[in-house]
Amino acid sequence: MxxxxxxxxxxxxxxxxxxxxxxxxxxxxxxxxxxxxxxxxxxxxxxxxxxxxxxxxxxxxxxxxxxxxxxxxxxxxxxxxxxxxxxxxxxxxxxxxxxxxxxxxxxxxxxxxxxxxxxxxxxxxxxxxxxxxxxxxxxxxxxxxxxxxxxxxxxxxxxxxxxxxxxxxxxxxxxxxxxxxxxxxxxxxxxxxxxxxxxxxxxxxxxxxxxxxxxxxxxxxxxxxxxxxxxxxxxxxxxxxxxxxxxxxxxxxxxxxxxxxxxxxxxxxxxxxxxxxxxxxxxxxxxxxxxxxxxxxxxxxxxxxxxxxxxxxxxxxxxxxxxxxxxxxxxxxxxxxxxxxxxxxxxxxxxxxxxxxxxxxxxxxxxxxxxxxxxxxxxxxxxxxxxxxxxxATATADGIQIHHPTPAEIRHGRLAVRVETGYPWDGAVTVRVLEGGMGRIALRVPAWAAGARLARGGAVREVAPGYASADGPWRAGDELRLELPMTPRWTYPDRRIDALRGSAAVERGPLVYCAESVADEPPLGDLTARVAPPVEHHVDGVVELEVAAALGGGEPRSWPYGAAPDGRPSGADAGLRLVPYHRWGNRGPATMRVWLPIG
Amino acid sequence: MxxxxxxxxxxxxxxxxxxxxxxxxxxxxxxxxxxxxxxxxxxxxxxxxxxxxxxxxxxxxxxxxxxxxxxxxxxxxxxxxxxxxxxxxxxxxxxxxxxxxxxxxxxxxxxxxxxxxxxxxxxxxxxxxxxxxxxxxxxxxxxxxxxxxxxxxxxxxxxxxxxxxxxxxxxxxxxxxxxxxxxxxxxxxxxxxxxxxxxxxxxxxxxxxxxxxxxxxxxxxxxxxxxxxxxxxxxxxxxxxxxxxxxxxxxxxxxxxxxxxxxxxxxxxxxxxxxxxxxxxxxxxxxxxxxxxxxxxxxxxxxxxxxxxxxxxxxxxxxxxxxxxxxxxxxxxxxxxxxxxxxxxxxxxxxxxxxxxxxxxxxxxxxxxxxxxxxxxxxxxxxxxxxxxxxxATATADGIQIHHPTPAEIRHGRLAVRVETGYPWDGAVTVRVLEGGMGRIALRVPAWAAGARLARGGAVREVAPGYASADGPWRAGDELRLELPMTPRWTYPDRRIDALRGSAAVERGPLVYCAESVADEPPLGDLTARVAPPVEHHVDGVVELEVAAALGGGEPRSWPYGAAPDGRPSGADAGLRLVPYHRWGNRGPATMRVWLPIG
Known part of the structure; x- marks a missing residue:
């Protein structure tokens, strides 16, 4: 093999x-x-x-x-x-x-x-x-x-x-x-x-x-x-x-x-x-x-x-x-x-x-x-x-397991299925049976996907993170559909991670997002984001996100330690575009940050 | 020379x-x-x-x-x-x-x-x-x-x-x-x-x-x-x-x-x-x-x-x-x-x-x-x-400048002085004239020492950070006394220093302090300090400080990123001893931190 x-x-x-x-x-x-x-x-x-x-x-x-x-x-x-x-x-x-x-x-x-x-x-x-x-x-x-x-x-x-x-x-x-x-x-x-x-x-x-x-x-x-x-x-x-x-x-x-x-x-x-x-x-x-x-x-x-x-x-x-x-x-x-x-x-x-x-x-x-x-x-x-x-995907004696939804045809024994999905941009994953057979079809439900639903024929049920499965027998044309919730989410670090204190990141589905600023314009060095639901933008088949953030820009202090806690940047909140981390760095020299200071 | x-x-x-x-x-x-x-x-x-x-x-x-x-x-x-x-x-x-x-x-x-x-x-x-x-x-x-x-x-x-x-x-x-x-x-x-x-x-x-x-x-x-x-x-x-x-x-x-x-x-x-x-x-x-x-x-x-x-x-x-x-x-x-x-x-x-x-x-x-x-x-x-x-110390045509108060005898031309001080533990610096002469005696007032006072004979005046000076002529036995305020102070980082966000340090006089925990007992990895005036302890001629801090100790999460902001450690506030940074590491293997998470 x-x-x-x-x-x-x-x-x-x-x-x-x-x-x-x-x-x-x-x-x-x-x-x-x-x-x-x-x-x-x-x-x-x-x-x-x-x-x-x-x-x-x-x-x-x-x-x-x-x-x-x-x-x-x-x-x-x-x-x-x-x-x-x-x-x-x-x-x-x-x-x-x-x-x-x-x-x-x-x-x-x-x-x-x-x-x-x-x-x-x-x-x-x-x-x-x-x-x-x-x-x-x-x-x-x-x-x-x-x-x-x-x-x-x-x-x-x-x-x-x-x-x-x-x-x-x-x-x-x-x-x-x-x-x-x-x-x-x-x-x-x-x-x-x-x-x-x-x-x-x-x-x-x-x-x-x-x-x-x-x-x-x-x-x-x-x-x-x-x-x-x-x-x-x-x-x-x-x-x-x-x-x-x-x-x-x-x-x-x-x-x-x-x-x-x-x-x-x-x-x-x-x-x-x-x-x-x-x-x-x-x-x-x-x-x-x-x-x-x-x-x-x-x-x-x-x-x-x-x-x-x-x-x-x-x-x-x-x-x-x-x-x-x-x-x-x-x-x-x-x-x-x-x-x-x-x-x-x-x-x-x-x-x-x-x-x-x-x-x-x-x-x-x-x-x-x-x-x-x-x-x-x-x-x-x-x-x-x-x-x-x-x-x-993998197999067991009683069926197949689809770990990563992506367009593909999968065969095991006499069972053949086609996976159709726009994942990771879209959370719908359809498994279409091409050639029927016995066996359980299992689909992974990621840990972040609480509230996912699995549909077979007219029956829809909520499925917990882990593996959601449906048993055969399967006939050609049968369909199994997994719906993964793709709402963007804010993610916070454990307080023991000293380097990330006071910041949060945005994820959507399996993707980590980041702010990317080509030529550092606008500058990302002094930024405080508001934690609010990010807005989705669909750009050439890619989902970008927007959050609100205030940017600084004041002159540095002559000594960067002082007697009073630092406040937020002076700028008003404005839209800050986030791109999937895996896409950053494809548009020329840029600054970037996954973890956004919040406050 | x-x-x-x-x-x-x-x-x-x-x-x-x-x-x-x-x-x-x-x-x-x-x-x-x-x-x-x-x-x-x-x-x-x-x-x-x-x-x-x-x-x-x-x-x-x-x-x-x-x-x-x-x-x-x-x-x-x-x-x-x-x-x-x-x-x-x-x-x-x-x-x-x-x-x-x-x-x-x-x-x-x-x-x-x-x-x-x-x-x-x-x-x-x-x-x-x-x-x-x-x-x-x-x-x-x-x-x-x-x-x-x-x-x-x-x-x-x-x-x-x-x-x-x-x-x-x-x-x-x-x-x-x-x-x-x-x-x-x-x-x-x-x-x-x-x-x-x-x-x-x-x-x-x-x-x-x-x-x-x-x-x-x-x-x-x-x-x-x-x-x-x-x-x-x-x-x-x-x-x-x-x-x-x-x-x-x-x-x-x-x-x-x-x-x-x-x-x-x-x-x-x-x-x-x-x-x-x-x-x-x-x-x-x-x-x-x-x-x-x-x-x-x-x-x-x-x-x-x-x-x-x-x-x-x-x-x-x-x-x-x-x-x-x-x-x-x-x-x-x-x-x-x-x-x-x-x-x-x-x-x-x-x-x-x-x-x-x-x-x-x-x-x-x-x-x-x-x-x-x-x-x-x-x-x-x-x-x-x-x-x-x-x-x-240095000199100019019109006198001497004492940049760093420490017990010493300083001579310049016909002027000789003795510096008496317990600095950096104590803020009192006495300059005693041993041999008289002309010239201005200048003493540095550090930037952190707002409220310092200079006394000559019975006259006391507040002196601003910079150089505080008094003019001659000087006679043997004359005394100039600088009082530097040694109240411990909390110091906060510029918000652009990403690695220090959400934390603060304690300084006293010229000294930066740190928490030091021999054999990491108590552990310093999960700690949140309260910002309140530190308490002084005098230990064998050294000033140690105490602040209140809650210590954690819960089991780590299986994945250190989550959907909710992390709270304070579960422990009740207790005294956390701080030592001058320059003294840490003299008591055997230890953990240490200058910047304390606050909240």
Whole structure:
């Protein structure tokens, strides 16, 4: 079956990517854009920057020590998308593999001399994921052989001993290769990598061992910590190991870590990783809007983890977080033209960015960039969109579950349905039966959607957040209709989030909104909004919102601390337009804020 | 005259360090502690870590590329303090100097191949400042010869061309050497370094050229930006160049940059530099309490700059900021035992630090550390405390100005006075005339001290913030008494400081206060304070304060954003003890917050 994650057991079962065919709509359009534009964009840049030529032995080698992994992520994207350039690129990669399976364009000649920072096992992880994608979409070929030879090399080299890699990733890749091939050594190797971590397995570094989750054995940790992508990739691999080894306790441990992280270390957009300095989570309730790092890759890792936990448990909370992250992080990461990307995703930008033509050398910026010195985010977006149908729906013995309403045709057994919806702009979701069959059809009702209603034929009933379902048998032409209330809502932060005190945000459906001010006109730096129902404006198929806010503009004080509490800005209330957060930054340099001071 | 900064012109003139003799008291105690403990502590560690042995040619060389500068800062401290170990250490340094004056233990053999990051000119700057200190306290010797040979080498190598150093520092050192020797080439070299910057003179780097103030010529910049220590060292050198070249416009430029920085980029403690990632200022109103970086060295650089501007203009605002920074940053940087140091100085710590025994590899931490891989802060504290009398008082043709009340004897011409005070705990400052003479005695009245009173004999009058003065002639036994109101006060942030919305801090006199909770018991993470007059408690000579606050303690919500505004914590109001910020972290791992949520 073609799907990146195929656990051998779990409450929910994945469907093959070809069983969920997206039609034009919010996600279908992005998946098509990725296939037609973004993958080619990455291929061009990987060639231009030398990351592909490195495999041909071109010297001097170019790119960072982990640039091989970008080419592998691209190969994975190509595999899911059925891209015609895959075979040639796989042949190029194969040229660099050594006789014993070792493959790395940076460390050949000084193998495994810097496990802390060398990323060799991390790179293999992405190679193996690409190989699994190829195996499941096409069958054996050069890429799958290169990947399995590399995996076998890893097992020979690392099965005994105490070593692991500074960047988790190999764990989930090996488990998936086990699932795809049945070879138990891959699972055992993954299990050992998981258990070694935190004994410790790696050297002390200035960021501290928590940076690469080597401060504590995974079974002892209570929360995700350190480098966000590393933490979430590791947790994904841990879930995979737990599922395949039947380790309930290990699964529960990750669930508890996830719960604590969601409760205290996650931004409203689903973004994770507050700190720039080490791309790390930071501490509980350290959730600054302006310096939120929220790397796009961390959000993708969070989606990967939540999806695994959803499959394992069937708990709707995981799908709720995935929706939040898909609409407010993944969709934000990619420009509307498919050719530029956000790396960091702050919730407030005070100064319009300076446009960059070419490579952005810093991961931050208030404008999407066509490329970065570290271009994990573009490739990660590409492989995620190429496999997006994996997240839309699942199956059980007794039916199908539609987690994310978006125009699509879904088949399972003899049942085939078409989902019709203008979501996320419109809350009506129609499931039309194309080919009849047995089974229950379940639709997720997000936590924010209190008051939702489900209609079947003439019968309408209110359905609570969770999964609303209706049982078969189904005949062609039957219709099931979910109505999600899309009234804009004000959202307030927990008072323990110091950085958000005295402010509120506006959400509508799954979307977080923000004020965006092109060229900072009007300026957003001194603003107080009135909490009142936002007014909807429909603009080119997008729902924008309007709230009332007073703007300041007075001269700064000579010392910004004083004996009297500060009042509201001097300006009169005026309309302030809010746009969906995922659309911001597409109109040129701008200021932006999700959290609006209120009063 | 023995003083680190001796401009040839300016509204106020420095006094020699021996004209301001500190007696036991807040600063006198710290100056003695520095002389007796901290300087020796640094000497031991510089030897142990290899930074002194590097000069003896011991290999492999140890320490960062700029470690030579730490030894030079220590030499400067020793010069001001008259430390007996100076001559031997100077001989050690001299061993490494090459025939043409070049001196660097890291880059010898690959001179000036990395001006962006190599710090060679930065190291010379500190060597030259040490040389000037020795010249002014002792006269010519090995150290002064090494320093002038290095300076001459710099002039030969860099007078023509467009190059400069990635870390400003050489500019103010060269001007001071010009002041000490009269050799105009040093001034000209400094002037050229200032004017070259921002043309640009250095390469683009991922942090951007603003990191080292090479994004704009200094005359075009409107605010301090980029790496805080670099920005403030540069500005100090620019003031020095402006003064010695009579460039009024250049001086006004720095004054305007300073004003904007104080109004928008300075923490309540006087700390500067909000960001960890690049130790930079960040943007206007980006002043997070928890992730405030506020490097101790940046505060020292800020004191150096404000002092130069005070000498040039006589404007009390510069002395006000210096006081704020002395009491809340410099005094905070050093432990009460003189043997450990803060590098970063956040205004909120959520999790008690883990005690470290030995070198702290990271610059952050909620506990002072005995040493760091980068130990600029300990040495900078040592040289600043060793020359602290330079900041206390100045002179003009018509009298003396006492900027910082602390027990001391001050002499100028035939006038000698003794300052008696329990400041900052007590607001009474008595200036007792020891030897009579002519001249006006001026005492600074801080901006926060509205309602201050000045008494001479039986005459008492209210004096406004600024300088309060009384004219001579003075006879031995005469007394001038300033009464500063020391009522604790609540201070509120400008509403543009997003990170501080809904909170307030307590100050008393020059001191910022904070809640400190050893082992986080009681926990400070969920707290709402009542704004009411704080109660004073006198504890072992220290004034502590008490406010009423409700503490929370409820379980976290599963998702920290909700449909209703958050209320106050559930706990009843109870007394919350506040301690002076500079004293926090001396009682073991603790949580801390300066800004208290109010409501």
């Amino acid at each position: 073609a799907n990146p994650v195929l656990p051998s057991t779990g409450v929910l079962s994945p469907l093959g990517l070809d069983s969920v065919r997206l039609a034009p709509g919010f996600w279908g359009d992005r998946v098509a854009l990725n296939r037609e534009v973004t993958i080619g964009h990455c291929l061009e840049w990987d060639e231009r920057e030398g990351w592909i030529p490195n495999f041909r032995g071109e010297r001097p080698r170019r790119g960072r020590e982990f640039s091989d992994s970008e080419v592998y992520k691209l190969l994975e994207a190509m595999a899911w998308a059925g891209h015609p350039a895959l075979p040639a690129l796989a042949e190029t990669v194969a040229q660099a593999q050594e006789g014993d399976g070792y493959l790395n364009t940076r460390w050949s000649g000084s193998r495994y001399t810097d496990l802390e920072w060398g990323h060799e096992l991390y790179c293999y992880g992405h190679l193996i994921q690409a190989g699994v994608a190829r195996l499941r979409t096409h069958g054996e070929d050069t890429l799958t052989r290169v990947a399995t030879r590399a995996a076998d090399h890893v097992c020979r080299r690392f099965m005994e001993g105490t070593e692991t890699c500074g960047h988790p990733e190999i764990e989930m890749a090996l488990v998936e290769l086990y699932r795809a091939t049945g070879a138990e050594r891959y699972l055992e190797m993954a299990r050992r990598f998981v258990e070694r971590r935190g004994l410790p397995a790696l050297a002390e570094i200035p960021f501290g061992r928590a940076y690469y989750q080597d401060d504590l054995p995974v079974r002892q940790a209570q929360v995700f910590r350190g480098h966000a992508v590393r933490a979430l990739y590791l947790a994904s691999g841990v879930v995979d190991v737990a599922i395949e080894t039947g380790d309930e306790e290990l699964l529960k441990t990750v669930e508890a870590q996830w719960e604590r992280t969601i409760a205290r270390r996650t931004h409203l957009t689903g973004g994770m990783g507050s700190r720039h300095a080490d791309e790390s989570f930071g501490e509980d309730y350290e959730l600054p809007p302006d310096r939120a790092y929220n790397e796009t890759c961390a959000s993708i890792a969070s989606i990967m983890l939540a999806h695994r936990l959803l499959l394992a448990t069937g708990d709707v909370r995981y799908a709720d977080l995935t929706e939040r992250t898909l609409y407010n992080m993944l969709a934000t990461g990619l420009a509307l033209d498919g050719r530029s990307f956000f790396y960091a995703n702050p919730l407030q930008v005070r100064v319009p960015a300076v446009p960059l033509d070419g490579v952005n050398h810093a991961p931050e910026g208030g404008l999407r960039s066509p490329w970065f010195d570290v271009s994990c985010c573009p490739h990660n977006i590409a492989r995620t969109l190429a496999s997006l149908p994996a997240y839309v | 023995a003083n680190p900064v001796l401009p040839s012109t300016g509204v106020l003139s420095p006094l020699g360090l021996d004209s301001v003799r500190l007696a036991p008291g807040f600063w006198g105690d710290r100056v003695a502690l520095n002389r007796e403990v901290t300087i020796g502590h640094c000497l031991e560690w510089d030897e142990r870590e290899g930074w002194i042995p590097n000069f003896r040619g011991e290999r492999p060389r140890r320490g960062r590329e700029f470690s030579d500068s730490e030894v030079y800062k220590l030499l400067e401290a020793m010069a001001w303090a008259g430390h007996p170990a100076l001559p031997a250490l100077a001989e050690t340094v001299a061993q490494a100097q090459e025939g043409d004056g070049y001196l660097n233990t890291r880059w010898s053999g690959s001179r000036y191949t990395d001006l962006e990051w190599g710090h060679e000119l930065y190291c010379y700057g500190h060597l030259i400042q040490a040389g000037v200190a020795r010249l002014r306290t002792h006269g010519e010797d090995t150290l002064t010869r090494v320093a002038t040979r290095a300076a001459d080498h710099v002039c030969r190598r860099f007078m023509e061309g467009t190059e400069t150093c990635g870390h400003p520092e050489i500019e103010m050192a060269l001007v001071e050497l010009y002041r000490a020797t009269g050799a105009e080439r040093y001034l000209e070299m400094a002037r050229r370094f200032v004017e070259r910057r921002g043309l640009p003179a250095l390469a683009e780097i991922p942090f951007g050229r603003a990191y080292y103030q090479d994004d704009l010529p200094v005359r075009q910049a409107q605010v301090f930006r980029g790496h805080a220590v670099r920005a403030l060292y540069l500005a100090s050198g620019v003031v020095d160049v402006a003064i010695e070249t009579g460039d009024e416009e250049l001086l006004k430029t720095v004054e305007a940059q300073w004003e904007r920085t104080i109004a928008r980029r300075t923490h309540l403690t006087g700390g500067m530099g909000s960001r960890h990632a690049d130790e930079s200022f960040g943007e206007d109103y980006e002043l997070p309490p928890d992730r405030a970086y506020n490097e101790t060295c940046a505060s020292i650089a800020s004191i150096m700059l404000a002092h130069r501007l005070l000498l040039a203009t006589g404007d009390v605002r510069y002395a006000d900021l210096t006081e704020r920074t002395l009491y809340n940053m410099l005094a905070t940087g050093l432990a009460l035992d003189g043997r450990s140091f803060f590098y970063a100085n956040p205004l909120q710590v959520r999790v008690p630090a883990v005690p470290l025994d030995g070198v702290n590899h990271a610059p952050e931490g909620g506990l002072r550390s005995p040493w760091f891989d980068v130990s600029c802060c300990p040495h900078n504290i040592a040289r600043t405390l060793a020359s602290l009398p330079a900041y206390v």
